[in-house]
Amino acid sequence: MKIAYYHASKFGNGAAVAKEFERAMTAKGVAVDVHHIREADPRALPAADLYVFSSPGRMGRPLGRARRFLQHVELPAGTRYALLTTEGAPQPDKKTGEMRTAEEIARWQKVRPIMTELLDAKGMTKVAEGCVYVTGMKGPLEDGWQAKVDTFVDTLATASAP
Numbered sequence: 675m676k677i678a679y680y681h682a683s684k685f686g687n688g689a690a691v692a693k694e695f696e697r698a699m700t701a702k703g704v705a706v707d708v709h710h711i712r713e714a715d716p717r718a719l720p721a722a723d724l725y726v727f728s729s730p731g732r733m734g735r736p737l738g739r740a741r742r743f744l745q746h747v748e749l750p751a752g753t754r755y756a757l758l759t760t761e762g763a764p765q766p767d768k769k770t771g772e773m774r775t776a777e778e779i780a781r782w783q784k785v786r787p788i789m790t791e792l793l794d795a796k797g798m799t800k801v802a803e804g805c806v807y808v809t810g811m812k813g814p815l816e817d818g819w820q821a822k823v824d825t826f827v828d829t830l831a832t833a834s835a836p
């Protein structure tokens with residue numbers, strides 16, 4: 675099995691997540707090719723059994739460059755993909771000090787829904803999605819982020835087993 679991983683990291687957190695993904699997947703005997711999206715032509719992606727796409731969040735959406743990349747991806751219908759984003763950790767409401775509910779967060783945080791919409795529109799099949807939080811606008815990654823990536827790798831490896 676071969677995995678192609680495309681990320682749009684600006685401050686390096688998403689690149690670190692990609693590196694950990696590659697390390698953990700390689701340990702399972704699965705080859706991973708990691709690229710920044712600026713190094714790749716979305717209309718001519720090399721063949722792979724699974725594509726992983728990763729973007730940071732911007733104003734509740736994926737980074738513009740990542741959105742455009744996904745819009746231009748040309749892969750056959752049925753191609754399997756996974757999402758592993760980096761997003762700002764949920765913060766308590768500034769007025770009440772209470773944590774927002776999942777529904778409240780989902781009202782403005784649409785990073786993965788937008789990525790999903792763009793790829794599903796091409797008939798591609800999502801097999802998993804995950805997110806690693808950053809604790810400040812530009813990082814660092816949340817405590818225990820490596821374990822979170824490793825769990826995602828385990829899930830993906832199980833889901834992709836023949």
Ligand SMILES: Cc1cc2nc3c(=O)[nH]c(=O)nc-3n(C[C@H](O)[C@H](O)[C@H](O)COP(=O)(O)O)c2cc1C
Pocket residue numbers: 682683684685686687688689729730731732733734735760761762763783785808810811812813
């Ligand atoms: C101007 C700006 C806006 C941001 N808006 C969001 C957002 O709406 N949702 C979110 O989850 N993260 C947001 N973030 C935080 C990014 O998710 C964070 O910078 C990114 O995950 C870091 O990844 P990178 O180091 O790979 O670029 C924002 C960051 C900046 C600088």
